[in-house]
Amino acid sequence: MNNTPILDVCCGSRMFWFDPNNPNVTFCDNRVVPNHEYYPGRFIEINPDIVCDFTALPFEDKSFKLVVFDPPHLVRAGKKSWMALKYGKLQDGWPQMIHDGFRECMRVLDDYGTLIFKWSDVQIPLSEILKLIEVRPLFGHKSGRLNNTHWLCFMKMPESYHQNESEVLL
Numbered sequence: 001m002n003n004t005p006i007l008d009v010c011c012g013s014r015m016f017w018f019d020p021n022n023p024n025v026t027f028c029d030n031r032v033v034p035n036h037e038y039y040p041g042r043f044i045e046i047n048p049d050i051v052c053d054f055t056a057l058p059f060e061d062k063s064f065k066l067v068v069f070d071p072p073h074l075v076r077a078g079k080k081s082w083m084a085l086k087y088g089k090l091q092d093g094w095p096q097m098i099h100d101g102f103r104e105c106m107r108v109l110d111d112y113g114t115l116i117f118k119w120s121d122v123q124i125p126l127s128e129i130l131k132l133i134e135v136r137p138l139f140g141h142k143s144g145r146l147n148n149t150h151w152l153c154f155m156k157m158p159e160s161y162h163q164n165e166s167e168v169l170l
């Protein structure tokens with residue numbers, strides 16, 4: 001059950017939210033990290049509303065108007081590095097995990113709902129990710145390759161509508 005129109009399926013420490021306690025958002029992650037100083041003067045806390053796996057979300061179909069998906073993007077990061085602490089790390093079998101995560105995001109999204117996907121291609125190019133998923137983005141941050149971070153926008157169109165199948169040129 002949920003009462004919010006917005007879902008962040010892997011919120012981490014909510015760094016990109018202007019209001020990290022926005023009551024219109026359900027914040028999920030598969031980790032809880034108690035607040036602590038990981039570097040002198042720098043703190044991190046991961047405290048999701050719901051601890052769950054984005055490949056098996058505990059929500060009914062079409063529950064949200066907006067879903068945000070910012071999965072881990074690193075395959076190489078030291079176990080104790082601040083990067084792994086903040087962003088998590090991709091494990092063996094990650095292509096299937098990203099595929100299943102997208103499928104779940106689209107399942108819980110309402111018709112005409114929006115999915116925002118964020119990807120940093122420092123280690124894995126966005127083109128590899130797009131090969132894994134069935135849906136095509138509408139538009140995105142094409143110059144993302146210059147600073148390694150892409151933001152893509154998808155909409156869940158009901159089946160009777162045109163399904164975007166265009167190639168994404170990056």
Ligand SMILES: C[S@@+](CC[C@H](N)C(=O)[O-])C[C@H]1O[C@@H](n2cnc3c(N)ncnc32)[C@H](O)[C@@H]1O
Pocket residue numbers: 009010011012013014015016017028029030031046052053054055070071072073086087088089
């Ligand atoms: C790139 S970080 C998200 C950063 C976040 N958007 C922010 O603004 O701070 C990715 C997050 O995905 C979480 N994660 C990794 N695998 C997951 C899974 N299967 N289900 C749910 N969360 C997962 C990690 O714990 C990590 O916090």
